[in-house]
Amino acid sequence: xxxxxxxxxxxxxxxxxxxxxxxxxxxxxxxxxxxxxxxxxxxxxxxxxxxxxxxxxxxxxxxxxxxxxxxxxxxxxxxxxxxxxxxxxxxxxxxxxxxxxxxxxxxx
Numbered sequence: 001x002x003x004x005x006x007x008x009x010x011x012x013x014x015x016x017x018x019x020x021x022x023x024x025x026x027x028x029x030x031x032x033x034x035x036x037x038x039x040x041x042x043x044x045x046x047x048x049x050x051x052x053x054x055x056x057x058x059x060x061x062x063x064x065x066x067x068x069x070x071x072x073x074x075x076x077x078x079x080x081x082x083x084x085x086x087x088x089x090x091x092x093x094x095x096x097x098x099x100x101x102x103x104x105x106x107x108x
Contacts, residue, residue: 004090007059008083015053016046025084029074032083047074063093 001009009020016036023032033046040046051071060066069089073080080086 002094003059004087004094007057007093008087008090011050011053011057011060012083014056015050023083025087026082028081029083029086030076030081043075044071047071050074060090060093063090065090065092 012018012023012032013020016033018032018036022035029050030042030046033040033042033050037046048071051069054060054066054069069080069086072078080089
């Protein structure tokens with residue numbers, strides 16, 4: 001397992017409690033959320049909490065690819081709907097240097 005996969009799976013677990021054996025790479029994030037946190041809507045609360053889970057991991061907090069994601073990309077029709085799409089977006093985090101993480105406010 002590469003570091004991006006490891007940290008993404010960890011973030012998903014901290015986000016909603018989903019263990020890696022409870023979803024597949026093509027699972028919709030909204031479906032993962034709904035299966036584990038059905039009382040709260042994915043849009044906007046699940047999306048906001050997903051960003052917080054990512055940024056709480058130092059592996060992603062300083063990564064420009066993670067910092068560049070916006071809540072709108074997670075809305076219906078956006079570019080980030082599945083675990084695979086998020087993973088692919090975050091691949092460059094494996095080689096990214098630590099930078100100032102002030103832009104993380106988009107998910108707060």
